[in-house]
Amino acid sequence: MMYSFPTAFYSPVATVTKDEEKARKEKMSILIERYKDKVSTLSTTPDNQLCKYEDFWYFHGFWYHSKADFTVEAVMAVQDDFQALPTDIFLASHPKTGTTWLKALAFAIVNRSKFKTGIASCQTHPLLTISPHDCVPFIETESFLNNPSYANGLLATHIPYTSLPKSIITSDCRIVYICRNPKDVLISLWHFLNKVRDDSSPIKLVDLFEIFSKGISPCGSIWDHVVGYYKASLERPDKVLFLKYEDLKKDPKNVVKKLAEFIGNPFTEEEESDGSVEKIIELCGFETLHKVNKVSSDQVYFRKGVVGDSGSYLTTEMIETMDKITKEKFDGLSISFEA
Ligand code: A3P
Numbered sequence: 245m246m247y248s249f250p251t252a253f254y255s256p257v258a259t260v261t262k263d264e265e266k267a268r269k270e271k272m273s274i275l276i277e278r279y280k281d282k283v284s285t286l287s288t289t290p291d292n293q294l295c296k297y298e299d300f301w302y303f304h305g306f307w308y309h310s311k312a313d314f315t316v317e318a319v320m321a322v323q324d325d326f327q328a329l330p331t332d333i334f335l336a337s338h339p340k341t342g343t344t345w346l347k348a349l350a351f352a353i354v355n356r357s358k359f360k361t362g363i364a365s366c367q368t369h370p371l372l373t374i375s376p377h378d379c380v381p382f383i384e385t386e387s388f389l390n391n392p393s394y395a396n397g398l399l400a401t402h403i404p405y406t407s408l409p410k411s412i413i414t415s416d417c418r419i420v421y422i423c424r425n426p427k428d429v430l431i432s433l434w435h436f437l438n439k440v441r442d443d444s445s446p447i448k449l450v451d452l453f454e455i456f457s458k459g460i461s462p463c464g465s466i467w468d469h470v471v472g473y474y475k476a477s478l479e480r481p482d483k484v485l486f487l488k489y490e491d492l493k494k495d496p497k498n499v500v501k502k503l504a505e506f507i508g509n510p511f512t513e514e515e516e517s518d519g520s521v522e523k524i525i526e527l528c529g530f531e532t533l534h535k536v537n538k539v540s541s542d543q544v545y546f547r548k549g550v551v552g553d554s555g556s557y558l559t560t561e562m563i564e565t566m567d568k569i570t571k572e573k574f575d576g577l578s579i580s581f582e583a
Contacts, residue, residue, distance in 0.1 A: 306464025405472035
């Protein structure tokens with residue numbers, strides 16, 4: 245598990261050792277010091293009702309936290325230091341849109357000749373013992389903190405398209421983006437935050453709704469995040485693949501085949517007929533990964549994994565507001581959600 249800094253608003257629970265935790269904190273302190281002048285010039289959220297849980301900083305059109313993981317300092321460091329290789333494949337997403345699932349699928353696809361994927365036939369697949377987050381690192385946390393050996397060129401990021409380090413675009417890397425219905429993202433985020441926050445007072449849904457619908461969320465507005473990658477996928481379809489969580493739920497076989505082809509590992513005819521695609525879908529399915537990660541701190545990434553769960557939590561007014569924003573923000577773009 246790669247995360248730390250549990251005091252943050254958006255900071256997954258850690259299972260790192262005390263030494264690792266200490267080293268990470270030291271490295272983060274260096275970044276905080278390195279960027280303190282730059283960060284001090286940024287706008288922050290006003291100290292009012294909206295953001296009573298935590299402050300956010302506005303950087304290049306998106307909101308971030310400071311002094312923890314997935315923060316404004318991390319984005320600045322990645323922009324300054326990260327050098328992509330042309331062979332890298334980036335799995336990009338806004339938090340809570342299916343990042344973990346996409347990581348698992350891409351990892352299983354890329355490594356399928358090394359690790360057999362049939363659950364019954366092979367219990368040694370890494371995804372049957374460790375979390376997808378340990379298989380595919382985030383550049384925001386890992387690249388400058390631990391200098392990892394990358395997982396076969398697979399890397400992940402929550403950074404918006406327009407804020408990606410230049411080398412990702414100029415070195416012609418491939419990017420796979422996953423999006424999800426913003427209403428389900430809000431509910432997923434709400435549950436997640438209340439599980440990982442060490443603050444004893446739970447965040448009220450109505451408060452999170454207020455800021456989320458204004459685009460104030462870790463890594464910024466879900467709508468602007470999606471639009472950035474969607475437009476890039478239209479401009480550079482050979483380099484940016486745009487996927488939807490809902491399509492993966494509805495038609496996993498076709499989406500997984502498309503993903504495999506895009507990342508340069510298409511299934512052969514033989515694999516298609518011997519059930520290889522189905523085996524990967526089962527290995528990376530919610531049931532399997534939820535069970536594997538049940539006793540780990542990464543269990544927070546597996547809640548329900550269903551489409552339309554927001555309908556059980558949001559009021560009619562909240563739904564109307566969110567739908568209106570989605571309609572306006574995605575106007576003229578072919579991005580739609582059924583629920
Ligand atoms: P819910 O909270 O709605 O259940 P992320 O990985 O970007 O943090 O997103 C987490 C969301 O994806 C959670 O949604 C989680 O349950 C869901 N998820 C995780 N693994 C999944 C899988 N294998 N299949 C479907 N959904 C999955």
